[in-house]
Amino acid sequence: MSFFGLIIKNLARQRVRTGLTVLGISLGITTVVALGVITGSLKSTAGEILQMGGADFMVAQEGAADLSFSIVSEEDASALGARADVQRAEGALFHIARVGSNPFFFVVGRRAEDIAANPPQLTAGRTWRADAGAEVMLGARAASSLGVTVGDSVTIEKRDFSVVGIYQTGRLYEDGGAYVPLAVAQAMAAKAGVVTAVFITVKPGEDPVAVAAGIERDFPNLSTISNVGEYGKVDQGVRMLDAGNLAISVLAVGIGAIGVMNTMAMSVFERTREIGILRAVGWSGRRILRMIISESLVLCLVSAVAGSGLGVLATRAVLLIDTVRNLLEPQYTPDVFIRGLVVAVVVALLGAAYPAFRAVRLAPMEALRYE
Amino acid sequence: MSERRLVVEMRGVVKAFEGGRVRALDGADLQVAAGEFVAVVGPSGCGKSTLLHLIAALDRPDAGTIIVNGEDLAEERDLCKHRAQEVGLVFQMDNLLPTLSASENVQVPMFEIGLPARRRRQRAETLLGLVGLEGKGHNRPAELSGGERQRVAMARALANEPGILLADEPTGRLDSASGRRILDLLEQLRRERGLTVVLVTHDPAVADRADRIVRMLDGRIVEEAGARPAGAASRAARP
Ligand SMILES: Nc1ncnc2c1ncn2[C@@H]1O[C@H](COP(=O)(O)OP(=O)(O)O)[C@@H](O)[C@H]1O
Numbered sequence: 001m002s003f004f005g006l007i008i009k010n011l012a013r014q015r016v017r018t019g020l021t022v023l024g025i026s027l028g029i030t031t032v033v034a035l036g037v038i039t040g041s042l043k044s045t046a047g048e049i050l051q052m053g054g055a056d057f058m059v060a061q062e063g064a065a066d067l068s069f070s071i072v073s074e075e076d077a078s079a080l081g082a083r084a085d086v087q088r089a090e091g092a093l094f095h096i097a098r099v100g101s102n103p104f105f106f107v108v109g110r111r112a113e114d115i116a117a118n119p120p121q122l123t124a125g126r127t128w129r130a131d132a133g134a135e136v137m138l139g140a141r142a143a144s145s146l147g148v149t150v151g152d153s154v155t156i157e158k159r160d161f162s163v164v165g166i167y168q169t170g171r172l173y174e175d176g177g178a179y180v181p182l183a184v185a186q187a188m189a190a191k192a193g194v195v196t197a198v199f200i201t202v203k204p205g206e207d208p209v210a211v212a213a214g215i216e217r218d219f220p221n222l223s224t225i226s227n228v229g230e231y232g233k234v235d236q237g238v239r240m241l242d243a244g245n246l247a248i249s250v251l252a253v254g255i256g257a258i259g260v261m262n263t264m265a266m267s268v269f270e271r272t273r274e275i276g277i278l279r280a281v282g283w284s285g286r287r288i289l290r291m292i293i294s295e296s297l298v299l300c301l302v303s304a305v306a307g308s309g310l311g312v313l314a315t316r317a318v319l320l321i322d323t324v325r326n327l328l329e330p331q332y333t334p335d336v337f338i339r340g341l342v343v344a345v346v347v348a349l350l351g352a353a354y355p356a357f358r359a360v361r362l363a364p365m366e367a368l369r370y371e
Numbered sequence: 372m373s374e375r376r377l378v379v380e381m382r383g384v385v386k387a388f389e390g391g392r393v394r395a396l397d398g399a400d401l402q403v404a405a406g407e408f409v410a411v412v413g414p415s416g417c418g419k420s421t422l423l424h425l426i427a428a429l430d431r432p433d434a435g436t437i438i439v440n441g442e443d444l445a446e447e448r449d450l451c452k453h454r455a456q457e458v459g460l461v462f463q464m465d466n467l468l469p470t471l472s473a474s475e476n477v478q479v480p481m482f483e484i485g486l487p488a489r490r491r492r493q494r495a496e497t498l499l500g501l502v503g504l505e506g507k508g509h510n511r512p513a514e515l516s517g518g519e520r521q522r523v524a525m526a527r528a529l530a531n532e533p534g535i536l537l538a539d540e541p542t543g544r545l546d547s548a549s550g551r552r553i554l555d556l557l558e559q560l561r562r563e564r565g566l567t568v569v570l571v572t573h574d575p576a577v578a579d580r581a582d583r584i585v586r587m588l589d590g591r592i593v594e595e596a597g598a599r600p601a602g603a604a605s606r607a608a609r610p
C-alpha cells in the first residue's frame with residue numbers, strides 16, 4: 001500500500017460526501033473557467049479592433065466609459081495625420097446596429113481614400129467608390145449569416161444598401177459587420193464630424209511607444225491604446241470584465257474553501273481515534289499533516305479537472321446562442337485553465353489548513369480515548 | 372539480571388487524570404533488563420495500561436523519570452522515532468484501522484522508517500506468517516476474529532523490529548491454543564533477537580511463563596518476584 005493509496009482509501013470511505021464535495025468545487029471551477037474563456041474571448045475580440053487596417057495603435061477619447069462612446073473630432077484626426085512621426089492616421093466611426101436577428105451588427109464608417117490607401121482583402125466584388133451613399137461592403141461572416149452576396153441588397157436600420165463587395169480580415173467584429181462610407185455612418189449614428197477612434201501607423205524608423213507618448217502629451221483629451229491590457233483606459237466594459245472575473249474567482253475560492261473545510265473537518269473529526277492510532281505507532285505530525293493536505297489536494301485536483309471539462313462544455317453551450325456567436329470566438333488559452341487549477345489548489349490548502357492543524361495538535365492518548 | 376543492561380528504568384513516576392482526582396500511577400518504580408520477560412499483574416484500574424502507555428511515550432508523566440534505552444523520555448526530542456522504532460505496543464483493544472486490510476495495518480508503522488512499498492508488503496507478509504495469519508493479509512479487521520485481530524496488532528507492533536515489546540493483555544481474548552502460540556512466538560523472538568517483553572496479563576498461567584512478575588496496586592509496584600517460586604507466594608501476600 002502506497003501513501004497515495006492510503007489517501008485514496010480515506011477519500012473513498014465516504015463516497016457520497018467526497019462526491020458531493022467534488023461536485024461543489026467542480027461547479028466553482030466551471031464558473032471560473034467558463035467566465036475566463038468568455039471574458040478572454042471578448043477581450044481578444046476587442047483587441048482585434050486595435051489592429052484595424054494593420055495600425056500600430058489606436059487613439060480614442062480619454063476617459064470614455066466605453067469605446068463605443070468615444071468621440072474624436074475629425075480635426076483631431078487630421079491633426080494626428082499631419083504629425084511628422086505619423087505615416088497614416090485613419091479615423092473610423094463604429095456604430096452598432098440591429099440587422100436581422102443580430103443586435104450587435106458592427107458598422108464601420110471609413111473614408112473612401114483610406115480604403116483606397118489600405119484596401120481590405122476582398123473575396124468578391126469591389127470596394128465602394130467615394131461618396132457612394134447606398135453601397136456597402138460586407139464581412140464574410142456577415143454575408144454568409146445573412147445569406148447575401150454581391151449584387152444583393154441588405155437593410156441596416158431602415159436604410160437599403162446594395163452589396164458591392166465581400167471582405168475577409170480574420171477579425172471577428174469586422175468580418176461579422178460591414179464597411180460603409182464615413183459620412184453614411186455619421187448620419188446613421190447622428191454623430192456628424194466625429195469618429196470613434198483613429199488608427200495610427202507610425203513612420204518607418206519611429207518607435208510606436210514614443211509616438212504614442214507624444215500624442216498623449218500633445219492631446220490631453222486623447223488616449224492611446226497599444227494592447228488589450230491598456231484597453232481599460234477607455235473601455236469600462238473591459239475593466240468590468242476583469243473585475244467581475246476576479247470577483248467570481250475570489251468568491252469561488254471562498255465558497256470552495258468553506259466546503260472543503262467542512263468536509264475535511266468532518267473527516268478529521270470522525271477519524272480522531274484513527275489519527276491517535278497513527279500517532280501511537282509512530283507517525284509524525286508532519287506525516288499526518290501531509291495525509292490531510294494530500295486528501296484535500298486530491299479532492300480539489302479531481303474537481304479542477306472535472307470543472308475544466310464542464311467549463312469547456314458550458315462555453316460550447318453558450319455559443320449555441322446566435323448573439324453570443326457573433327460576439328466571440330471561444331479561446332481556450334492555458335491561462336484560463338491555470339487559473340482554475342490555482343483556484344483549486346488555494347481552495348485545497350485553505351480548506352485543509354484548520355482541520356490539519358487540529359489533527360496534528362491531537363495528543364495520541366486523548367485521541368485514542370475518543371469514542 | 373542485574374549485570375544486564377537496563378532498557379527501561381522508571382523512577383517515582385506519577386500520572387494523574389481528571390485534574391489530579393485519579394492517580395493512575397502514584398510513584399511507580401520499575402526496571403527491566405534487556406531480553407527480560409516481565410509480566411505485570413494487578414487488579415483492574417491499578418494503572419497497568421497507563422504504565423505501558425508511558426513507556427511507549429504516548430503520554431508524559433506528571434512527575435518522575437522514564438529512561439528507555441538510556442534516553443530520558445522527558446528530554447527525547449523525537450518521540451515519533453521512539454514510538455515507531457524503539458518500542459512496539461499491543462493495545463488492550465486491538466486498535467486496528469478498520470478500513471485497511473490486515474497486511475496494510477501491519478505496514479502502517481513502516482512508513483515512518485522509509486521502507487519502499489514492495490519491502491513493506493513483503494515484511495508484512497512475513498510478520499503475519501509469524502503470528503500464524505498467513506493468507507489472511509487481505510482481510511479487513513471486521514472479517515477477522517478477536518484473536519486474529521489481536522495477532523495482527525502483534526504483527527504491527529513488531530513491524531519496525533523494536534527492541535522492546537509492550538503488550539497489554541494480548542492473550543486476553545484468545546483461546547488457549549492461540550494464546551500459547553503468541554507466547555511461544557514471544558519466547559522465540561526473545562531467544563533469537565533478544566526482544567524485551569513487558570506484558571500485562573490477568574492470566575496466572577501466562578504470568579508464570581515470565582522471568583519475573585510485577586504486581587501493581589493503586590498505581591504502585593507493590594511486589595516483584597521471580598515467576599515460579601514467587602507465583603504462589605505473591606497471591607497470598609498483602610502489602
Ligand atoms: N486518559 C485518562 N483519563 C482519565 N482517567 C484515566 C485515563 N487513563 C486511565 N485513567 C484512569 O486511571 C486508572 C488506571 O487506568 P489503567 O492504567 O487503564 O488501569 P488498568 O490498565 O490497570 O486497568 C483508572 O482509574 C482509569 O480510569
Ligand SMILES: [Mg+2]
Nearest residue numbers: 419420463539
Ligand atoms: Mg488496562
